[in-house]
Amino acid sequence: MMKKYLWSFALSAVVLAACGKKEEPPAPVAAPAPVASAPASAPAPVNTEEKVLNVYNWPDYIPEGMTAAFEKETGIKVNYDTFETNEALHAKLVAGNSGYDIVVPGSVFAKPQIEGGMFQALDKGKIKNLANLDPAIMATLAKNTDPDNKHLVPWAWGFTTVGINKTKVAKALGKLPMPENAWDLVFKPEYTSKLKSCGIAYLDSPTEIIPVALHYIGKNAYSNDAADYKAAADMLAKVRKDVRLFSSTMIDDIAGGKACVAIGWSGDINQAANRAKENKSKDEIESLLPSTGALIFFDTMAITKDAKHPNNAHAFIDFYLRAENAARMANEMNYPTANKAAIEKIKPEIAGNKTIFVESDYFAKMIPPSSFSNEAREAMATAYNGFKKGK
């Protein structure tokens, strides 16, 4: 049990260290505000909203049947749409009137979205299961992204890394041994020139690729300096011709054999490994832990400023935060949860998978998330699009 909890405290330490601050004991999560108790004679408040909830989340992130279970219990119909990149979600939020009540941005984008007034403050009295969240993770989010944990509730977290089809990679590399640093497989011409034969795939998003490229060339992954993006793009240009796919369907692309090596998200790579097994593929797919570290992300639920169904949104967040639901997400989607009460319900094979619940030793190497200014994101998109077009 102790070992299972180590990861969250290690994560907190890494993030605080990255902020250049001395590690302090994690601040307690703000206790949910007590639900105002009505006088005995007053009727209980009634939710008069229409029985609808519009949710916008990443694909392959919610266990099958979970929205149906919420619908059955509450009578609230859930319209569930998906987006593939933080950029796509951000564009919808900037345009306004998205129609969504709950959205799930990565924390890198959630910070400027909070600052831009795109979300409403949570009514914590309506989310009693906030108490299930890990105080260390919530303290980290409060410090770096969402002061006082006013707007965000973690959905899951994970890391951006390299995934491989071990069988195909070994064959394509021939006598060339696997590199010590797995990022070489996707960024070093010596490797990419061989692996292009079985397919190299990158996530199709500037804010996914430029940060890992910056990290690879020894710069701050969350640099806001456009000159650094130029340096990253110069490195990327050398391998451009070897990249087969810019993918927004990475699970299928790896499991289905379109790519043998990919820059992807830890849980999605593990889902691809499971899918390949289900399909009786002989190939073994693996999420790697690069020796220089991988980039941590948090994906977080927020209620949009103009949500038409805020009460239903609070009800869904509270439902998701039940220990058994958060545990199902981890067990079936292969992403770690920030729900501490769920940890004991996680299957041993998931809790013991070092590419899902990373061990504390590896955390010391991981890169905690930060955020970018609007100008930096624009400059990054220019650098990325130039790279993609092969300019």
Ligand code: SPD
């Ligand atoms: N299948 C769910 C994928 C969620 C990925 N979110 C990643 C955000 C990283 N910047």
